[in-house]
Amino acid sequence: SETNTWNISVCVQMADSIEPHFTHKAVDEGENITVETSNANPNLHWYRQHPKSKPVFLLYINLFGSKTNPMPPRLDVKVDKTNEQVDLIISSAAVSDSDLYYCALVPTVTGNPAALYKNLHTVLL
Numbered sequence: 001s002e003t004n005t006w007n008i009s010v011c012v013q014m015a016d017s018i019e020p021h022f023t024h025k026a027v028d029e030g031e032n033i034t035v036e037t038s039n040a041n042p043n044l045h046w047y048r049q050h051p052k053s054k055p056v057f058l059l060y061i062n063l064f065g066s067k068t069n070p071m072p073p074r075l076d077v078k079v080d081k082t083n084e085q086v087d088l089i090i091s092s093a094a095v096s097d098s099d100l101y102y103c104a105l106v107p108t109v110t111g112n113p114a115a116l117y118k119n120l121h122t123v124l125l
Contacts, residue, residue, distance in 0.1 A: 035088040042079040042086050047102040
């Protein structure tokens with residue numbers, strides 16, 4: 001099976017912070033991936049960035065569970081208010097899913113990744 005790396009980037013805005021639950025995660029192609037993040041504020045914007053490209057908006061979820069409609073194929077997001085957790089779920093992981101992913105508390109697509117605070121985390125496919 002082929003191996004690829006995903007970089008998960010976490011953005012911090014003001015006093016709030018978002019913390020991923022893993023730094024490295026190996027998964028097989030076709031496996032479902034859950035990117036768990038701890039965050040007291042579940043209003044999150046998710047982005048994906050191909051190498052040498054600008055970030056592209058993927059989806060949004062708010063405190064009440066309202067999500068982007070329609071959701072991108074094979075992606076879902078859920079809020080666990082009890083554990084102050086927001087999870088991005090990628091179904092049937094494919095090699096083409098290898099990219100840089102961002103989550104942010106406010107819309108942050110600037111086209112300049114250097115403008116974002118980054119904590120890089122890796123998922124291996």
